[in-house]
Amino acid sequence: xxxxxxxxxxxxxxxxxxxxxxxxxVTQDEYQRSxxxxxxxxxxxxxxxxTPGEPGPLxxxxxxxxxxxxxxxxxxxxxxxxxxxxxxxxxxxxxxxGWLEIDVTDRIREYAEITEEGISAPGAKLPSxxxxxxLRIADVNGRFTEKGFDVTVAEAN
Numbered sequence: 001x002x003x004x005x006x007x008x009x010x011x012x013x014x015x016x017x018x019x020x021x022x023x024x025x026v027t028q029d030e031y032q033r034s035x036x037x038x039x040x041x042x043x044x045x046x047x048x049x050x051t052p053g054e055p056g057p058l059x060x061x062x063x064x065x066x067x068x069x070x071x072x073x074x075x076x077x078x079x080x081x082x083x084x085x086x087x088x089x090x091x092x093x094x095x096x097x098g099w100l101e102i103d104v105t106d107r108i109r110e111y112a113e114i115t116e117e118g119i120s121a122p123g124a125k126l127p128s129x130x131x132x133x134x135l136r137i138a139d140v141n142g143r144f145t146e147k148g149f150d151v152t153v154a155e156a157n
Contacts, residue, residue, distance in 0.1 A: 022073045022123035023111040025104055026097055031127040034098030056138050056145035057081060057088045069154040073125045076108075079118035080137060088116045092138040101134065128155040 063077035064070055080088045093114065095105045108114070112121035131151045138144040 021111075022125055023107060023121075025107055025121075025124040026102075026126045026131060028127045030097060030102050031129060031131070034100055034102070034131075035129070037099045054141075054143045055083055056143040057083060059135060059137060059145055059147040061147070061149045064149075064151045066149065069152045071156055072128070072153050073123040074151060074153065076112070076119060076121040076124055078135065080116065082116075083139065083143070086139040086141050086143070089138050089140045090114055090116055092136070092144070093119075094136040096134045096136075098132055104133075126151060126153045128153045 058081035060079045060081065061077075062079065063075045082088060093105060093109075094103065095108050096102065097104045108119065108121055111123070112119050129152075131153065133149055133151070135147045135149070136144060137147075
């Protein structure tokens, strides 16, 4: 009996370790609701807007790579660059998903490393299909930037 319990604990530990670091960024239901609402992807990265005349932090998406079809889970790597040496306000971070602008910020905050320099979120699970995100970030003076980016996830074989 002890051997059985030890084997069971070992199996559970290995299964947990294999999925460690992965997290659901978008559920199948959220994806479907977004598609039903008329979601269209632009393909790649795009700037929406920033504070008129006074741009907020520069946002650069390194991962996922624009224009590439990826398998889930995907790694997210985004950098924030100060403008005029004004610190980035990481508490202002907001990440919205799809046409319906579903707020996924808390999911990113829970599993990602977020610093004034950017976001590192390995293992984000997304359903297969095209996905659009809008990232909002400001500096400590309230100057903001909105950056959009798309992710295409291929079906697993």
